[in-house]
Amino acid sequence: MAAPARTAAPGSALSARGLTRRFGDRVALRGVEFSVGAGELVAIIGPNGAGKTTLLSILAGIQAPDAGAVELPPGGVGWVPQQPALYSKLSVEENLRLFARLERVADPAAAVARMLEQAGLRERAHDEVGTLSGGNRQRVNIAIGLLADPAVLLLDEPSTALDPRQRERLWEFVGGLTERGTSIVYSTHIVQEAERYADRVLVLADGELIFTGTPRELEAESRASGVDFEAAFVRFLHERGH
């Protein structure tokens, strides 16, 4: 059975040790180990069913691992699920206030004002979430993950439903967070986003962590030349039998 989550070692915002998760006979994660530094932007990439969402769910505390442990930073982790987890009948401000209270934030009103400012949603504060565009809903979704001012923010495929312009604005927002020292761990299907924005990529395939390094190191590892990052990534998976 999994050990309870502990505080991460100094210098490391979050670390995972030997994470294993089974669903019946299927092994979703096999002994996954990695750590995330403060202010680091880490992308988790891999084919469908590789275990990306399971890994993020365990890091977020939604699921417990069957084996292994997660070491959390003192400020805890913020969680941004793949689909905006918002109440469409409530306004932007009401959603933020509700989750600030549930997170037991010391000053909910100040936290709401800060997140409205940071997410650029002050003018839409009183609009019902159901009336917002997909991009703005995702901003509110991320803002809720940041309400408790976590040291690490976990994002599960944050740009999936967004158009290119909305994706651009999302990554500008996320970039601002890392500049303020927040560590970001996100999963994505869009490998160009990993190449473009991530400091480091983790490649998961069939529940195994088969690569940890920078995007350039992944390209080098694939021994592909004259091809883009996506092609290099696919070649890398083929070479590893996935």
Place this chain on the structure above:
Amino acid sequence: MRWLLLKDLQILRRSPLLVGLLVIYPIVIALLIGLALSRGPDKPRVAFVNQVPPTASTFELGGTKIDASRYASQLFQSVEPIRVRTRAEAVQKVRDGEALGALIVPANITQRLATGLQSAEVEVIYNNEDPVKGRYVEQIINSRLADANAALAAKLREIAVKDIRLLLEGGEFNLFGRTLNILGLRKTQAIIQAALRTLPPASPERRDLRRVERFASLAVANLNLATDVVGTVSQPVKVKRTPLQGKRTPLDSFAVAIAVTVSLMFVTVLLASGMLALEREEHAFSRLVRGLVSRLGLLTEKVGLAALCAWVVAVAMTCGIGLFVTLDWSRFPLWLLALAFAAAGFGALGVAIGGLAREVRAASLLAFLLSLPIAFLALVPSGAVSSGVYDVVRIVSALFPFDPALAAMDTALNDTGESLLEPLAHLAALTVAFLAIARLALRRFA
């Protein structure tokens, strides 16, 4: 948990259709049930054709004059007569809906009654387009005719008994304006006996007079019994009602218990299942259960809110029905208690359904599909199916909250002579069981 409660109340407030339905539903149901169970118009309008000429409304039977119009007035004690002259007019009144029905009294009715042997016949006309309405008219007129018949039968019996007494004891008898003195069988017997004593033993008249005396003696003895027989025949069959399995719930009150329980079930189950499914549909569930709220806390909040809303609706509905149907208001605290336990049971069933469904629409559909058969099963009477099937029905009914909720409401509304504790304990056990099922369902779909 209070922030979640506030959030759900905010969402309910922003759903005017749902809130409107919650407010209007008990009012409409209370009105419908109240109107359905109240006694209908006090005096329904009935077209009345009396074909008996005014001079022929009295008839003579056994020397006694009987005024038929006096007995006809029995018919109008609970109807408002619209007097018309012909049968065709009466039929038109019924067709036009001006009268609920029509009663035709034929011209020969007094002649037939005067024979003392033939039954008289009246005609009742009513619209049969609506069987309920038809049955209502039939019941009203049959009931009034029975009263009139009973009064007339009593009068005829009185005359018959009087005539028999006259035959026995003798006395004065009025016939066509002349007063006749009737000797009577007893006096006849005494005169014969006196005559017999004066005759010599060998007299040939003595044998014939002895035979007449024996006949008089036999007639006196048997006609004496005939007065009792006539009295019995005037009320030939008495109905004795023996209820089985001692519940003393009037039909109206039981219908109220059913209406309130069904409404409570639908409101609670739909709200609880819908609100839990909404957390999944809005993808907020995973965010909430990662330390913000425990899964059991989330379930308790949904059960509590759904039960509270439905409880208010059901109390309002019961009070509304109480304006139309006689309910025992001294038992009001018991109503509140029974409704609270029932609402908790239905709420727990609702979250179990909501835990199994991923979307609000699926949860609502599942709630309907499950609730209706449960209610119908609980209402299956014992004689309607074989004993084996009935045992299965009882077991299945006991596994869901409708049956104990109905029993609790019935006991709370009416003094059925049964304990309220038993259905309340049953509901409490089911609440815990369904909460446990919901908790398991959440783990499965997390």
